[in-house]
Amino acid sequence: MTDTALNTPVSSAAPDTRAFDDRWADAPAPTTPERWLERAREVSDILIVDAVDRDRANLAPQAEVRLLKAAGLVTLLGPLAHGGGGQSWETAYQVIRVVARGDGSIGQLLGYHYLWAWAARLVATDEQILAVEELYTANNFLFGGAVNPRDSDLTVTEDGDELVFSGRKSFSTGGQVADLTVLEGVLNGTDTHIFAIVPTDQPGIVFGDDWDNLGQRLTESGSVEIRDVRVPWAAAAGFVEKVFQPLxxxxxxxxxxxxxxxxxxxxxxxxxxxxxxxxxxxxxxxxxxxxxxxxxxxxxxxxxxxxxxxxxxxxxxxxxxxxxxxxxxxxxxxxxxxxxxxxxxxxxxxxxxxxxxxxxxxxxxxxxxxxxxxxxxxxxxxxxxxxxxxxxxxxxxxxxxxxxxxxxxxxxxxxxxxxxxxx
Missing domain, CATH: 1.20.140.10 (Butyryl-CoA Dehydrogenase, subunit A, domain 3)
Structure with missing residues (x-):
């Protein structure tokens, strides 16, 4: 999760003109939990209008993610120093609930994003935490995760100063609408689990486009193949000199x-x-x-x-x-x-x-x-x-x-x- 690992350019979703693009352009950013909940309610009111139609169309929620970003909700937990909301998890949970009232799928996407955005704080070193939080907050990036534990773990192999992730996951919420993807695998020949954050838009991350379930249809939760995705050893979350520091x-x-x-x-x-x-x-x-x-x-x-x-x-x-x-x-x-x-x-x-x-x-x-x-x-x-x-x-x-x-x-x-x- 160092600068070297994470500052790779991440392409944005193709633009899709919608009336909400400039809705909050001239509005001051919320500064209190109450104001953030009001902002979430505005987002929810937009989503609920055509939630059924969008559900039936079952398209990747590019526009919906742009709405979350435009409203500032993606960086709600991000540091104020980098343009984030600086809010607590107590507020984040209530924001998830309000957004899901308008569209359950988008509430799930936002909630999973908050968890994966916090993954660095959960397991990473202090230096890695600073790099990740600056990266995603300053760039308004959305997280996804290829970490379904019911599948076989991704295989992680060493190649000099790099780690190579390979394998398949049945579910990867966020999918191709995510800017960053959390990977988790086991180092080959050991029982050591390794987490790393990588740019989503790269040849080694291939989505199956096979999410077609009864509900939560806009969560981009289909399968993903990880094909020799490389990260520096320094990007292994929580490792110091290749040894994990547990808490x-x-x-x-x-x-x-x-x-x-x-x-x-x-x-x-x-x-x-x-x-x-x-x-x-x-x-x-x-x-x-x-x-x-x-x-x-x-x-x-x-x-x-x-x-x-x-x-x-x-x-x-x-x-x-x-x-x-x-x-x-x-x-x-x-x-x-x-x-x-x-x-x-x-x-x-x-x-x-x-x-x-x-x-x-x-x-x-x-x-x-x-x-x-x-x-x-x-x-x-x-x-x-x-x-x-x-x-x-x-x-x-x-x-x-x-x-x-x-x-x-x-x-x-x-x-x-x-x-x-x-x-």
Missing amino acids: IYNTLNVPAIQLVFTNFYLGITQGAIETASAYTRTSTRAWPYGGDNKERATDEWYLLEGYGQLQSKLWADEAIADRAGAEISLVLHAPREELTERRRGEIAVLIAAAKLRAIEDGLETTSKIYELTGARASANSVGLDIFWRNLRTHSLHDPAAYKKREVGQYVLLNEVPKPSWYT
């Missing part, structure tokens, strides 16, 4: 991204409630055969009860997610050497609980809204299915049953989960 802090990547998941699940659910309730107010008809007939659907007691139940659950889920966001934000921004195994585990359990609630209540909501909008709302032209499809797709990322077990072990046995690729 418990290194393992925060998993709870941090699990809470990213939680927040874009919550955003998707909020989008579902807002979209469905707007339809109910304008298009749903009262039921004329119940014996307690109403003139308007909005007077129907079962609709009022239904929306009340769903929103109450979402508010409760947001409360636990916000608590988890505040707690992990404290340790993410604290000196790296201070984190203990116990504290890390307690935060992971809290995040597991938040994720469980977001999944179960979100899936209930994205299905229940059809009962509250009526049969005509099942028309493809209405597009309510996008919320269930998005949430159902990504909530399969790792089995929720194991998150339940983690919480149960904590409650019954006072045990915290041991760090792994999924805990």
Whole structure:
């Protein structure tokens, strides 16, 4: 992650004229969490207008990424000295949620970007951290990652003062819309894992263009082949004289991204409630055969009860997610050497609980809204299915049953989960 490794030019996406290009050109950059959330809401309001049409077109989200960059959201966590927002993870999690309310796919892209942009702080040396944060913040770069742990690791071989990454990953969120890609592999003949950040636009990174799933269709999460991508040994994150310097802090990547998941699940659910309730107010008809007939659907007691139940659950889920966001934000921004195994585990359990609630209540909501909008709302032209499809797709990322077990072990046995690729 030195200047030599990272200052390779990275080509930008082809321009695509959109009305939002200059939307914030003359606006001062937000300076408080509240202002950043207002900016995120503006982005969300733009995205939600044509989210269904863009989902069906299933094109690489070049314009959507440009929107995130124009709004300043890509560098929200970046240092102020390099033009970044200088905000905390607590704010970043809430921004992810707000953006996902407009488009779950773009909320995921932004959330994954934040995690990979923080990867240097998680595992790199102080010198590498400074280089990476200046690079991505000053250039407004978006991160992607070819790090799916369920696949075989990339193979890393030594060639003099260079490392050569090769292999294939089934999933690489961000894909070709990312400016920088995080690689992870195992040094040949050892069990040593190595992370490195490389420019995406190079011949050795070949995307399969095969992401065509039920939901989260605009996340560029298809396969990628890594063909002899070279980086200097000096770019191996966290290595000093070819030896890794471990910290418990290194393992925060998993709870941090699990809470990213939680927040874009919550955003998707909020989008579902807002979209469905707007339809109910304008298009749903009262039921004329119940014996307690109403003139308007909005007077129907079962609709009022239904929306009340769903929103109450979402508010409760947001409360636990916000608590988890505040707690992990404290340790993410604290000196790296201070984190203990116990504290890390307690935060992971809290995040597991938040994720469980977001999944179960979100899936209930994205299905229940059809009962509250009526049969005509099942028309493809209405597009309510996008919320269930998005949430159902990504909530399969790792089995929720194991998150339940983690919480149960904590409650019954006072045990915290041991760090792994999924805990």
